[in-house]
Amino acid sequence: MAIEILPKELNGTVHIPPSKSISHRAIIAGALSQGRSTVGNVMLSADIKATCNALISLGIHMEIQKYEGNRYQIIICGKENMEPVETTIDCIESGSTLRFMIPIAALAGGRVTFQGRGKLVERPLNIYYEIFKKQGIEYRNHDGKLPLTICGGLKPDNFYIRGDISSQFISGLMFVLPLLKEDSAIIMKTPLESKGYVDLTIDVLKSFGVHVENNNYNSFHIKGNQRYIPTTFKVEGDFSQAAFWLAAGALSGRVASRGLNLNSLQGDKDILRIIQAMGGRLEIGDDTIIAHKSSLKALDVDASQIPDLVPIIAVMAALSKGTTTIKNAGRLRIKESDRLKAIATELNKIGGKVSELNDGLNIEGVENFTGGIVDCWNDHRIAMALAIAATRCNKPLIIMGEEAVNKSYPDFWKDYETLGGVLGVSSDGK
Ligand SMILES: O=C(O)C1=C[C@@H](OP(=O)(O)O)[C@@H](O)[C@H](O)C1
Numbered sequence: 001m002a003i004e005i006l007p008k009e010l011n012g013t014v015h016i017p018p019s020k021s022i023s024h025r026a027i028i029a030g031a032l033s034q035g036r037s038t039v040g041n042v043m044l045s046a047d048i049k050a051t052c053n054a055l056i057s058l059g060i061h062m063e064i065q066k067y068e069g070n071r072y073q074i075i076i077c078g079k080e081n082m083e084p085v086e087t088t089i090d091c092i093e094s095g096s097t098l099r100f101m102i103p104i105a106a107l108a109g110g111r112v113t114f115q116g117r118g119k120l121v122e123r124p125l126n127i128y129y130e131i132f133k134k135q136g137i138e139y140r141n142h143d144g145k146l147p148l149t150i151c152g153g154l155k156p157d158n159f160y161i162r163g164d165i166s167s168q169f170i171s172g173l174m175f176v177l178p179l180l181k182e183d184s185a186i187i188m189k190t191p192l193e194s195k196g197y198v199d200l201t202i203d204v205l206k207s208f209g210v211h212v213e214n215n216n217y218n219s220f221h222i223k224g225n226q227r228y229i230p231t232t233f234k235v236e237g238d239f240s241q242a243a244f245w246l247a248a249g250a251l252s253g254r255v256a257s258r259g260l261n262l263n264s265l266q267g268d269k270d271i272l273r274i275i276q277a278m279g280g281r282l283e284i285g286d287d288t289i290i291a292h293k294s295s296l297k298a299l300d301v302d303a304s305q306i307p308d309l310v311p312i313i314a315v316m317a318a319l320s321k322g323t324t325t326i327k328n329a330g331r332l333r334i335k336e337s338d339r340l341k342a343i344a345t346e347l348n349k350i351g352g353k354v355s356e357l358n359d360g361l362n363i364e365g366v367e368n369f370t371g372g373i374v375d376c377w378n379d380h381r382i383a384m385a386l387a388i389a390a391t392r393c394n395k396p397l398i399i400m401g402e403e404a405v406n407k408s409y410p411d412f413w414k415d416y417e418t419l420g421g422v423l424g425v426s427s428d429g430k
């Protein structure tokens with residue numbers, strides 16, 4: 001499918017969707033609690049559905065009820081001791097689901113097969129394979145790719161892990177180590193990247209009564225024999241998604257983003273500092289942030305803690321005065337697409353001046369984009385970043401594969417239209 005976007009500035013208010021990262025975590029924590037938990041303000045994106053279905057496959061009962069508007073609340077009847085099952089879990093394209101559910105399946109025991117689609121099939125899992133080998137856990141994959149079958153039995157241990165592949169391995173282990181009979185430690189072999197996501201894990205665990213000791217991100221000590229306590233939890237707004245609308249305001253109009261927690265631990269809250277440092281004018285209120293059209297200037301960005309912001313930062317940088325370097329972004333090549341190659345290729349098709357570095361991007365600002373046809377590489381964040389680029393195109397922009405947004409933000413196009421965006425189905429993008 002393809003969508004055509006007319007070049008038009010965006011104005012108005014968006015109710016920011018709930019955080020995908022926090023939703024995954026709260027639903028999992030509810031599933032590991034003995035009894036009934038409620039996770040409110042959840043959006044049923046493809047990734048969140050994948051996590052719910054994975055837990056249901058492991059024998060957890062859930063009921064999904066309407067909450068407010070297009071949000072849901074999930075009533076979860078959790079179990080401290082999941083019974084071993086023989087099952088298959090389809091993680092669709094969700095890296096978080098896969099990397100969070102593998103240790104949970106290893107805790108439950110039984111024989112669990114993990115499947116995935118698109119790039120997920122080959123996103124790295126070596127860190128878990130090393131643990132399985134060390135602990136004698138039986139597993140089988142297909143030339144290092146999915147499907148993966150594991151036969152449980154995770155034991156308490158000192159886990160030595162690299163910090164520059166994905167923080168999702170650390171989060172995944174943190175869900176289950178507190179439930180083992182003895183204490184464990186996760187010790188970083190190299191500095192941890194995406195720290196904010198580990199903060200979110202520790203914080204959600206704390207809401208469910210589970211404690212992890214963080215020794216300055218060098219190591220994490222986790223006491224065994226802990227219990228998750230059933231909880232009522234409300235998910236806050238998603239700064240990674242708000243970033244697209246904040247950028248839309250800074251580039252093209254006046255956009256208010258509602259439903260954000262300014263005290264959030266989300267690493268992607270850093271978008272506020274970045275837009276302001278680029279010269280963007282933000283009005284920051286209690287739960288609403290208004291971004292005003294501003295003349296932006298280049299800013300060098302270290303992406304090691306904020307990988308998901310890179311595509312939209314690249315769009316802003318491409319329309320800023322001066323030359324921006326984004327560094328420490330090598331991990332972007334192992335997401336839903338090679339995001340460095342994807343954003344450089346597509347912005348250059350519409351008049352951007354972006355060159356790829358090994359672990360980043362070099363971006364020379366231009367006044368406007370031309371418009372034309374671009375592809376989103378089956379990647380939701382590339383699709384959304386290109387949609388915001390359309391606000392500064394001279395001609396219409398056709399985005400191929402726009403349905404990719406369903407992974408994290410199924411209402412993205414509806415919200416785009418709420419802000420006055422004009423969309424049409426394109427016949428060019430067959
Ligand atoms: O734990 C999480 O919720 C996430 C961690 C990050 O991945 P990495 O730790 O692999 O960078 C991020 O890119 C992803 O979208 C969500």
Ligand SMILES: C=C(OP(=O)(O)O)C(=O)O
Nearest residue numbers: 093094095096097308335
């Ligand atoms: C990389 C992402 O998610 P995941 O790793 O869960 O697939 C993302 O949402 O951009």
